[in-house]
Every structure is written in C-alpha cells, then in structure tokens.
Amino acid sequence: MPSPQFLNLPMEKQGQIVQASLREFAENGYDRASTNRIVEQARISKGVLFKYFEDKESLFLYVVEIALKAYVNAFPAEDAPSFDDPFHWLKEVTMRKIRFSQEHPLIYRFLVRIAKEPEHPVYAKVMDAITATTQQYMAQVAALLPPGKLRDGLRWEQVFFIVECMTRGFREAYISQIPDAVDENFEASFQRLHDELDVYLDIIKRGVYKEVHQQ
Amino acid sequence: MPSPQFLNLPMEKQGQIVQASLREFAENGYDRASTNRIVEQARISKGVLFKYFEDKESLFLYVVEIALKAYVNAFPAEDAPSFDDPFHWLKEVTMRKIRFSQEHPLIYRFLVRIAKEPEHPVYAKVMDAITATTQQYMAQVAALLPPGKLRDGLRWEQVFFIVECMTRGFREAYISQIPDAVDENFEASFQRLHDELDVYLDIIKRGVYKEVHQQ
C-alpha cells in the first residue's frame, strides 16, 4: 500500500513514521487520530506523508499490517509447545500474549484499541487474523484433545471460552498501563504473572476435569 | 445541569432528546458524536439544544446521569437475594445485568461504550458508580462469605475476579448485537442464557471449593 518512495526510505525514517502512527492511532483510535500530529511527531511534512501513503486509511492499513506481522511472529508454529495436558498449551499461549504485550507495548496497545472499535471496517479482519494465529498455533492441539478427561456435558470449546475470558481480564488488569519502554525488572514481574496465572488456570482445570489433576 | 427550560418541556420531547443523544453517543463515542446529528434525530434546532444544555459535555453528563440512574434501579437493595451460597448471588447479579441489557439496550450500549474509553474524564466516575451499585447490592454478602469453603490459598476476591471476567465475556458474546426494541421471545432466550450461565458458574464453583457442591 505505501508508495515505493516510502519503502526506499532509510529504515530509521520508516520506523519514525510507523512509530508515530502507531502511537497516534493507539491513543486516539482511527477517527480521532490526527495526521497533523503524526507528521509533527514523525518530523516530516504533511505533504510527503500523502506522497508515501494515498490517504489516512491507507496509512492505517499499513500500520495494521505491520502490527499483525509482529503479532504472528510471536507465535512461531515450529515451536508450538508439545504437551501432555491442553492446559499447558493454554498457559503457554497466554504467557506469549503477555510477553508480546511487554515487548511490543505500542503494537499491543494499538491492537487493543482496534479491538474496542468493532464498528470499524478493519475490526473483523484484525480479529480474524489474531484468532487465526492462535488457532494455527493450536492446530495440532485440536486433534490431540484428550477425550474423556472432561466432566460429562462439557465441551473443550467451553473450556477455551472461559479461559480466554479469564486471561483477557487478567491481561487488562495487570498490564493495562505499560510504558513504551520495557521495564527493567522485566523477568521478575514476568515470573509473578506466571505464578498468578497458574492459580487461575488451576481453578478452571479443577472445574472441568473429572478427577483432580495432581498438583 | 440542563436548564429549567428543558425540564419544563413535555416529557415526550425530553425523551426524544435523551434518546437521540444516547444513540449518538453509544454509536460514536463522545468525540465522534455530532451535535448536528443529535438535533437532527431529535427534531429540534441547533440553537435550542445549547439553550437546554450549556455545551456538549453538559449534555453528555446529563445523559450519563440518566443512564446510571436506570442502572442503579435495576439493582434494588431491598430485594437483594438471600443465599446459602455466594454463587447464587453471583448468578443473580449476572442475570440482572443481562436482563438490564435486554430491557434497556440503548442505555446498556451507551454504558458499554463509555467503558471502552478509559481516557475520558467520566470513565472513572461511571465505573465507580457501576461497581458501587453491585457492591452495595452485595454488602450483606461480604460479611457472610462462608470461611473454609475455598481451597487453601484461594481468596474470594480471586473468585469474584474470574467470575466477573467470565460473565463479561459471556454478555459480550451472547448479546453483542441487541436490537433497540425488546425481542418478542424474550423469556425463552433468557432461560437459555440462564442454563448456559449455570454451566460456566458451576465450572468455577467446582474449581474453587474444597469439595464438590452437590448438584
């Protein structure tokens, strides 16, 4: 979508523009985001922005593309976790999402913002890409879901649903205001999240399995 | 906040204005909402709207007031449920929220919209009012939380957290697109929700209690 001119720019300058756009869109949403502020932040002139991109929407879509690419990269299919229990996998996915939100806070906030604007045309596309990513990540899992472990009447999709709800609330509550830069005691807080998450996943696990999994 | 002029208007006209504002704000959020469209929808002229309300924000705050009043009324303290198990109460609260969202879809969407704009000044106020409502509703519950029922290391606040996450996802998934008017087979779908909700609450209950509660 961007013009060749843009793609021939030094990476640093491309980065400036993308970063400024990400921030502006993340903070204000699509409509309220101002191209004036973007060019100001990116230290370029108004005119050239619209030589690089056809219009505001084109810029937005490009930034969406970048964000999704980064997101997908955080879930490389080749090292999807092997597991003996689907809950290992659920935990791994959640931790990767959290790690992503800490390593790419701007992109994360950008995507979260989009998720709050369902009326916007790209909403469906972005959400599809995101769920597709984790679903592709779980492709092998689907086939291996152990039958008979769940209490009668329960389906794995219900389990996934409740886990997804919980982890979303978890992410929002614990990392709602992430700084732009990575925190210094990153690993320490990461470990705390790890433990806390275990508590909640264990609740659901005990709630859905026939017999209690040994701790 | 509105001028006496407005309050002396026939109720029907007041209703027109409030309804038009609710819809415009619910659909577009505060910033994107257009007073031009509001006066158009409400069939009044631009000038008089700003005689009734000092400015856009004042109108918005008034509408917020109306919405919150309606919400609070949906949780009358006098008939807070008596219970032998906090989960009865959790279920009752959730069902009332769902019922409210079906009986006042416009107001519900309006409040949901606000909940998606944390940067807006009224966000905190609205969220506080909402949580205060359910908390006041549960005042007696807090004192009566049965000790010793939870597995060691678990706290009730963790249980409430996970239930809140689950029920929010539940509401969003099942009633994301509610029509403006109440559905005709209202009670039937309400019963379905009832049953489905039981499944999820039961999962959490089994997950947090020491021994399984008899079904």
Place this chain on the structure above:
DNA sequence: AGCTGCCGTGACCATGTGGTCACGAGAGAT
C-alpha cells in the same frame, strides 16, 4: 391593534480536519 417577552431558528463563526499543489532546494549531468 399594539406592545412585550420568551422560545425556537438556522445562517454564521472560529477552529481543526484530511488532503493538495505550486514552489524550492539540491544533486547529477552536460
């Protein structure tokens, strides 16, 4: 009929928006 006072009107204002375009700086070629 004439006067008064209030309510509602919509053209109008300043401001900010997404987007344009005539201009100029400067590098390379001759």
Place this chain on the structure above:
DNA sequence: ATCTCTCGTGACCACATGGTCACGGCAGCT
C-alpha cells in the same frame, strides 16, 4: 553555469465540528 529531475515543504482548500446570536413568530396582556 545551466538544465533537469526528484523529493520535501507548508500555505492552502473544502468541509465538518461545537457553539453563537440577530431575528421572527406568537401567546398573553393592555
């Protein structure tokens, strides 16, 4: 030195926004 061509500039445009205000209609009084 001059020409050319590309890239970047920022004043500028039409438009939509929240908000204003001189005006007119009209009910009630004298």
